[in-house]
Amino acid sequence: AQSPAGTEKSGGVTQEPFPETETASDSCRLFYPEDPIKIVRGQGQYLYDEQGAEYLDCVNNVAHVGHCHPLVVQAAHEQNQVLNTNSRYLHDNIVDYAQRLSETLPEKLCVFYFLNSGSEANDLALRLARQYTGHWDVVVLDHAYHGHLSSLIDISPYKFRDLDGQKEWVHVAPLPDTYRGLYREDHPNPAGAYASEVERVVNSVQEKGRKIAAFFAESLPSVGGQIIPPAGFFQEVAEHIHRAGGVFVADEIQVGFGRVGQHFWAFQLQGEDFVPDIVTMGKSIGNGHPVACVATTQAVARAFEATGVEYFNTFGGSPVSCAVGLAVLDVLEKEQLQAHAASVGSFLMELLRQQKAKHPIIGDVRGTGLFIGVDLIKDEATRTPATDEANYVVSRMKENYILLSTDGPGRNVLKFKPPMCFSVDNARHVVAKMDAILTNMEEKVRSCETLRLQP
């Protein structure tokens, strides 16, 4: 199947869209590459294909307040009709938006830069960290993904492991995965144990005479397998990083904006006393419009200004981007989606835990709010990722018009990060279908075993 984002015309002959015979830029991958879906419409938590079939979207965390939310669409349209220019002129929207965002954050994070994508945000965070500290090196968590830009592939083990390998200025600490990692649910203090691993990395960096600019981590590692770091981990890490002269960057691109239910920001799950030095935002904050943001402290911003080199982003902070961002915040508030995520998420977790009790393939159910992972395993003793089975579940779910996907280094963790309007009925429906698929899988395995037992 032809990949859309690397569409091509070759040899002067105009090809039909998505010809069967031509595989174009395979660098840009579709979901369900064997049998891709052509989606033509979206509304709330639903997507519709060209035949009008309705799919339940369990994975799109960009359409945060729901696909094509009318208030967000209207805000974009109203501003688009009036003015959409760069931030070289004064405009109220950018001030209002910075003000509204600041109300959700600890007081210390009071300077805002606006950009077009989470990747641009993480790249700026890297520049800010280096300028402020005068250091160069970065510590990241294993399996992390921080974006598609050159500088971010360098700090994303998920990417660089398959490419040029690890740069000498990048240092990888173990993922604080209490299900499959070094220290597990039976450890008395996994937060401390994982933080000591970071301390070890910091020490070894310093022994080499190198200097740490930043520790980057998603507040909840997503590509790493929907991981919930033990509370208190970030505080201890921040101590080690600060002692080395570095800053703590919390990447909230996939997980912020009320998704975790209990809090507006996922880093707040670590405890009231934790405040990152830099927070990066993207994806959800524009509900599909390219908007991103970096929030930081006055001290970091002042060091960046001191270079005398200006920062200019052509589209970042435009009146339209900010109008869209403001509308998303309005909808979150008006529809109380953070509280909704908390209650629907708890309900879904409870249903999934019942599934775990019923189906041995489910090794772990973890999550908070509408950020949930279902870790499929071969057997409980080894916790070996059930990769093929996870893929099979995803493709059977698709036949049932449910869009789900996997994450984690073993590609075996079913991930839930739906639009925030995902309902209790949606949760019941998804789990019922999953139950049927897993039950059917188990029956097939049993009949194969029966066959093997027969002479």
Add this chain to the structure above:
Amino acid sequence: AQSPAGTEKSGGVTQEPFPETETASDSCRLFYPEDPIKIVRGQGQYLYDEQGAEYLDCVNNVAHVGHCHPLVVQAAHEQNQVLNTNSRYLHDNIVDYAQRLSETLPEKLCVFYFLNSGSEANDLALRLARQYTGHWDVVVLDHAYHGHLSSLIDISPYKFRDLDGQKEWVHVAPLPDTYRGLYREDHPNPAGAYASEVERVVNSVQEKGRKIAAFFAESLPSVGGQIIPPAGFFQEVAEHIHRAGGVFVADEIQVGFGRVGQHFWAFQLQGEDFVPDIVTMGKSIGNGHPVACVATTQAVARAFEATGVEYFNTFGGSPVSCAVGLAVLDVLEKEQLQAHAASVGSFLMELLRQQKAKHPIIGDVRGTGLFIGVDLIKDEATRTPATDEANYVVSRMKENYILLSTDGPGRNVLKFKPPMCFSVDNARHVVAKMDAILTNMEEKVRSCETLRLQP
């Protein structure tokens, strides 16, 4: 004055927007920082402040077909209401848009990647070049600017000269400026002479045992001072770069899409026989919506795919971005803006040349279509940049409700790159005001000289 893109709230006290007393993130700079304008509305080539004053916009090349063009705004709104998701699913818009773009380009450039900003496009171009060639180094033109990302600051002398300095993998060739550069209008073959300079750089890189991945250049260097490279320069450079195993990247972010009048792409000014290996697009192509694109050859794309690592851009190539991109192409065609740019540009150039004959401060008038530079000098013998005078003209023009700015290493080149609907009447008006300001300046100088002559 407070800079909007680095807005801040400090000490828990909510500040009034743009307080007089607080200078916030100075990294993000306003036009006219002493007396910034609050723009609330835009239409065509005009911007309006909160008092309703109308400003003529001579510099915004992002609002390519005019601020808030109704057809572009409508296309965005129609698609926003229906679907705005990522490129993981099939969609006609992305195929149609790639097809339409391919019709404007040489046949060889037939693979398209969609992104959110020119910076993202240049970063991907760098990745593509490195992957395809297996080399690392980059040759750029002096004073170039290719974007705000870490990787692009590294290849932008305009930026890195003021920051960390030059990386060992970056090599700078002289700007092919035939007015103020090494080889000037009186040289028999400036294209060949400047290309030999690039050859010299290539040779010295290779002598060090280093290998060249790419040559990056804006097809018309903008920040460098509205430079028109002599025709044939790119062809010779491409030969030297190809011989070294590198690729030629033409950055069309500021200058493509019909602006140069005679051609759709600025690189086509070099001659029919010149085809870059990679073309990057941004700014103008979405008329303010964050859209960008990289076009390249099958060979380059295949090498990128061969890594097996996918390229995913959350917003890039979304149905909305592509709908906007298609609408911009429709308007360009329907309103024949390329031909319009050619005729209005010629008219404006002719008026400016008359000014040059009248005012000795104008050293050079250069340009093509609606990409024009007026180079202000202290005196003809030295061609010393008249920086202060250029700033004075810009601020006087602003008092006359004309938005103009400067570029070039000496910040002395008045640059014209207005929305493409800029009219013959606008040209007459701007030049009349400029004439009055220059005449007044000359009178002041004369009276000062008279004063000095008096005992």
